[in-house]
Amino acid sequence: MIEAAGLTKRYGKTLAVNNLSFSVASGKVTGFLGPNGAGKSTTMRMILGLDNPTSGQVRIGGKQYRELKDPLRTVGALLDAKWVHPNRSARAHLRWMAKSNKIAESRVDEVLETVGLTSVAGKRAGGFSLGMSQRLGIAAALLGDPEVLLFDEPVNGLDPEGILWIRKFMHRLADDGRTVFVSSHLLSEMALTASQLIVIGKGQLISQSSTEDFVSRAAENTVKVRSPQLAELRSALTQASAQVTDEDRAIVVSGLDSAKIGEIAAANKIVLHELSPQTGSLEQAFMQITGDSVEYHTGLEAEAAEVVSAAQ
Numbered sequence: 001m002i003e004a005a006g007l008t009k010r011y012g013k014t015l016a017v018n019n020l021s022f023s024v025a026s027g028k029v030t031g032f033l034g035p036n037g038a039g040k041s042t043t044m045r046m047i048l049g050l051d052n053p054t055s056g057q058v059r060i061g062g063k064q065y066r067e068l069k070d071p072l073r074t075v076g077a078l079l080d081a082k083w084v085h086p087n088r089s090a091r092a093h094l095r096w097m098a099k100s101n102k103i104a105e106s107r108v109d110e111v112l113e114t115v116g117l118t119s120v121a122g123k124r125a126g127g128f129s130l131g132m133s134q135r136l137g138i139a140a141a142l143l144g145d146p147e148v149l150l151f152d153e154p155v156n157g158l159d160p161e162g163i164l165w166i167r168k169f170m171h172r173l174a175d176d177g178r179t180v181f182v183s184s185h186l187l188s189e190m191a192l193t194a195s196q197l198i199v200i201g202k203g204q205l206i207s208q209s210s211t212e213d214f215v216s217r218a219a220e221n222t223v224k225v226r227s228p229q230l231a232e233l234r235s236a237l238t239q240a241s242a243q244v245t246d247e248d249r250a251i252v253v254s255g256l257d258s259a260k261i262g263e264i265a266a267a268n269k270i271v272l273h274e275l276s277p278q279t280g281s282l283e284q285a286f287m288q289i290t291g292d293s294v295e296y297h298t299g300l301e302a303e304a305a306e307v308v309s310a311a312q
């Protein structure tokens, strides 16, 4: 169980985390979602005592990190998979961690087995692929057999097989009854991994709910429209207060149903080649909900969402 109350972190003029309160329950995977720069890593660092809050506090099992007697036995974290001495073997790295945290050496082979690295345990960690490094990082997080696990963007850069492995592994950890808190900026990935979602933007809480609720609230129906007069149509629809997103040689309209869009097109003598109701893409819904909270608008968010959706 993790509980944050009024958690705030200021770096000079930047309010990285702003009065954030949430709770993360055990026995579930909870996704921590937000656009780049939303404050996820800063929050995770505060949970782990690596950064001090400017105000507010966060507790793990009722205690602040610095009050924990054996931190690694309470909370394990994967923040940066490449944080390992490149010339050390995976086993030597874990033995060193176990020793410096007074954890029985027998745990090393157990966790290597758990993450499927036994056959390469004697190899240099510096030569590991990103997927193998992630597994080693997870093995390190599990050394103290902690009840609470934190993963910061664990699937970044992984291939589909690596992503699937991480997703299944997190489900397994939650099924063991552990608290699994995982950050990501990809809603479609989190929708498959997490049963609960905490969504932040610009350091503030946007929503805390089950993934199912968030998705059904977020995924409003849209209409995909193709037309040889796309620019005219876009402007007519925008004047009618619709929200319009560009797609490949089409637009996606929200705020109006297909009948109304057809009527507006007819009234403006605009030819339509397609008018098809869609159930909203998760990534687009996420962009809509967090849109005002994206720190650096590039105008490429919709395009990025399409790339992400296409990659799923």
Ligand SMILES: Nc1ncnc2c1ncn2[C@@H]1O[C@H](COP(=O)(O)OP(=O)(O)OP(=O)(O)O)[C@@H](O)[C@H]1O
Pocket (backbone or CB within 6 Å): 011, 014, 015, 016, 034, 035, 036, 037, 038, 039, 040, 041, 042, 043, 185, 295
């Ligand atoms: N050590 C620091 N010094 C100054 N500003 C910082 C520091 N760490 C983070 N920030 C700023 O705080 C804000 C939140 O950053 P943070 O890395 O927590 O976001 P994030 O949600 O993890 O983003 P990403 O998905 O890109 O990792 C950003 O504006 C960032 O530039």
